[in-house]
Amino acid sequence: MELEDVIYTYSEKELLAYFLKEFIYGQKKEHYKKSVAILYNLDIECLEFAISRFAHIENIRDVSKYYPAFVPLLAVYFTMAFNINTSKILAFIGTAISLIFIIRIIIKEKRARSVAVSMLRTFEQVHARKQKEKE
Numbered sequence: 001m002e003l004e005d006v007i008y009t010y011s012e013k014e015l016l017a018y019f020l021k022e023f024i025y026g027q028k029k030e031h032y033k034k035s036v037a038i039l040y041n042l043d044i045e046c047l048e049f050a051i052s053r054f055a056h057i058e059n060i061r062d063v064s065k066y067y068p069a070f071v072p073l074l075a076v077y078f079t080m081a082f083n084i085n086t087s088k089i090l091a092f093i094g095t096a097i098s099l100i101f102i103i104r105i106i107i108k109e110k111r112a113r114s115v116a117v118s119m120l121r122t123f124e125q126v127h128a129r130k131q132k133e134k135e
Helices: 002-009 012-022 029-040 044-060 067-085 088-134
Strands: none
């Protein structure tokens, strides 16, 4: 039950990396069918735990909506800080570097969240089908 161990014991980062590798685009059709078949072999409790885990990851990774509020604040801070003692070009460079840094954080969080959302939906579909079969 390797997949159960992955779901129950892997850290958030390892879990997302595992499922990104397992369900990455460009594989052969048989690879996807095998991966989905393994998901169907999981018991209901494990599926429910996976759903709750991916829902939690999705919720905590949804911080990107707050970053745009910090961009103007950082731009003003760097402009004021560098405008007092140095030329305007240093203020521009400092602001540009801070914006690039924030954008990289947003991209990283968005990528991790998209994997979590994708796997959350997959596990929800598998869970719904197993519930339907059970009835």
